[in-house]
Amino acid sequence: MNSLQTDRLVLRRFEESDAESLFAYLKAPTASCFFSLKLADLAAAREEAAKRSQGDEFIAVCLKGSGQLIGDLFVHIDPKWPEGERERPDTASVGWNFNPSFGGQGYALEAARALCADLFANHGMRRLYAYVEDHNTPSRRLCEKLGMREEGIFLEYVTFQADADGNPIYENTMQYAILRHEWERLNAA
Numbered sequence: 001m002n003s004l005q006t007d008r009l010v011l012r013r014f015e016e017s018d019a020e021s022l023f024a025y026l027k028a029p030t031a032s033c034f035f036s037l038k039l040a041d042l043a044a045a046r047e048e049a050a051k052r053s054q055g056d057e058f059i060a061v062c063l064k065g066s067g068q069l070i071g072d073l074f075v076h077i078d079p080k081w082p083e084g085e086r087e088r089p090d091t092a093s094v095g096w097n098f099n100p101s102f103g104g105q106g107y108a109l110e111a112a113r114a115l116c117a118d119l120f121a122n123h124g125m126r127r128l129y130a131y132v133e134d135h136n137t138p139s140r141r142l143c144e145k146l147g148m149r150e151e152g153i154f155l156e157y158v159t160f161q162a163d164a165d166g167n168p169i170y171e172n173t174m175q176y177a178i179l180r181h182e183w184e185r186l187n188a189a
Contacts, residue, residue, distance in 0.1 A: 005064065006114045009107060011073065014052035014060045019045040021069035022052075025099035031136055032160040032171060034097055061098070061111045070107060071098030073115050090126035092119060096142070103138070109145050116146060117187070120180045129177035140174065147186040148176035 004011040014022075023045035026037055039045045052058045052072075059073040076093040094115060098108050119125040132139040134153060143150075156170035163169055 004114050004118055006110050008064050009111055009114070010062045010064050010067070011059050011111060011114060012062065013056065014049055014058055014072075016046065016050045016053055018052075018060055018069045019049040021099070022049050022072075024101070025071065025097065029097070030100055031097065031133070031139070033131075033133060033136075033158075035160045037097075059115065061107065069099075070102040071096065071111070073111055075115070075119065088124065090124055092125055092128055094119070094128050094130050096139070108138075108142055112142060112146055116178070116183060120183050126180050127177060128183075129175055132174050132176060134172040134174050140176075143176035146178065147182060148178045149182075151175045151177050 003013075019042065023039050023042055026034070026039040026045065026048070029035055029038055037048075039048060052060075057074055057076065059075070060069050061071045061073060062069050074095045074097075077089050078091040078093070079089065094112070096108050096112055116128055119128060128148075129151070130139075130143050130148065132143060134140075152175050154173045154175070157173040159168035159170050161169050
């Protein structure tokens with residue numbers, strides 16, 4: 001991934017030196033969908049940062065002035081259609097995970113907006129979508145601020161944790177999406 005810059009942020013590939021800042025928000029994830037990414041210690045964070053530095057799926061979001069990692073974005077490009085159906089994939093799932101210490105300052109919106117703009121303008125995406133648990137109000141609001149529309153809700157779709165007796169706790173998952181022409185109309189200036 002090429003580095004992107006906004007007024008206050010730099011979006012770049014992860015580096016091994018991001019381990020400590022990554023640990024700061026993955027030692028106790030606040031959104032249940034990130035429970036599986038929980039890091040036990042700084043050694044696990046070093047391993048995760050090294051792994052993320054090898055690919056483009058996770059994008060480090062850093063403060064422009066200090067370079068401090070404050071969260072990440074992720075992109076999952078849908079698999080290519082059967083041979084001959086389409087030249088290349090044009091649909092991707094996007095998401096975000098930020099250190100709560102930096103919440104409420106518009107960083108997630110600024111970063112996600114830059115990512116969506118880049119995916120539409122420079123990577124040929126036709127459609128972007130996001131999955132959000134129905135109780136994750138901040139992420140639902142972020143989707144709406146990006147211009148995404150709610151497409152539906154999957155009832156008791158996924159489980160990330162169990163109750164005291166070991167029974168899975170199923171969560172409702174919402175899907176939001178935006179098409180390129182919708183993005184272009186909303187962001188025409």
